[in-house]
Amino acid sequence: MTYCVGLKLNRGLVFMSDTRTNAGVDNISTFKKMHTWELPGERVITLLTAGNLATTQAVISILDERGKAPEDRNPSLLETSSMFQAAGLVGQVLKDIISANANVGQKAASTFNASIIMGGQIKGMPPRLFLIYPEGNFVEASEDTPFFQIGETKYGKPILVRAYDPDMKFEDAIKLLLVSFDSTVKSNLSVALPFDVMTYETDQMSVFREERITEENSYYQAISNNWSEALREAFASLPNFSFGEKDD
Structure with missing residues (x-):
């Protein structure tokens, strides 16, 4: 399992992902789930992946190869004319890979399922954020979501x-996001540090900040400890429950 979040702000976009993958409690590994394609001054596109590791790695590899080999760039994330078209491209690649690995029926296909968060900006257009489903279709973030x-x-x-x-x-x-991720780590063994985080500022057309947060990170430790203490204090400050009087 995994945990990834894409957040849309008035200032830009924020992405965070964990790095744990597992196929049972005795087979745990660390893999990067955040991938960015960047043409400075022209576009920045970031993908967060969750689901079957072979499926998501195949999606990233195909998109990456198309971005590096000029003769194979059609279609390419580096040449789509809009973020909507980029979401459609990623969705089609994801759908094709799942279909190619599915033997028969929906049950077989579900073994290879994966979901993707995609966000970024192409010059002359606003930043956009999408959630792409295994079927290849997608929805876009809005004020309500x-x-x-x-x-x-x-x-x-x-x-x-x-x-x-x-x-x-x-x-x-x-x-x-760190509070959200810390709550998830404490509740589920399939999510774990380190976390990858990236911020993109509107109209900058380049990655604003990107870093990896490990368990030894002093700020993360402070967030984790202080949030736990704040919850205990908030709980203690709530009105006490009292039983009503019994009827005679």
Whole structure:
């Protein structure tokens, strides 16, 4: 399993992903799930992947090869005329790979399923964020749905819903995501550090900041410890429950 989040702000986009993959408790590995294609001054496109590792690696490899070999660039993420077309391209590649590995029926295909968050900007157009499904179709982030999650989503969603603000700074967005990821790590063994994080500022046409957060990161340790303490204090401050009087 995995946990990835793409967040849309008024200032730009924020991406975060864990790095754990597993095929059982005795077969755990670390793989990068965040991948970025960049033409400085022209476009930045980032993908976060969750699901079958062979499927997602095949998708990334095909997209990467098309971006590096001029004779094989049609179609390529580096040449699509819009983010909508880029989402359609990624969706088609994902669908084709799943279909090629499925022997028969929906059950066989589900073994190779994967989902992708894609976000970025092409010059002259606004930043956009998409969630791409295994079937190849996709939806776009909006004011009503300003972020997407894939993988193990349920543990980290409450904090995002309660604390998200479209006007927040990148630093606050990363703090919010770290709380969301920390809650997920503490609830599910299939999600783990290190975390990859990337921020993209609107109209910059290049990656703003990108780094990897490990378990030894002092800021992450402070967030994890302080959030736990804050929850305990908040719980203690809530009104006490009292049983009603019994009827005679």
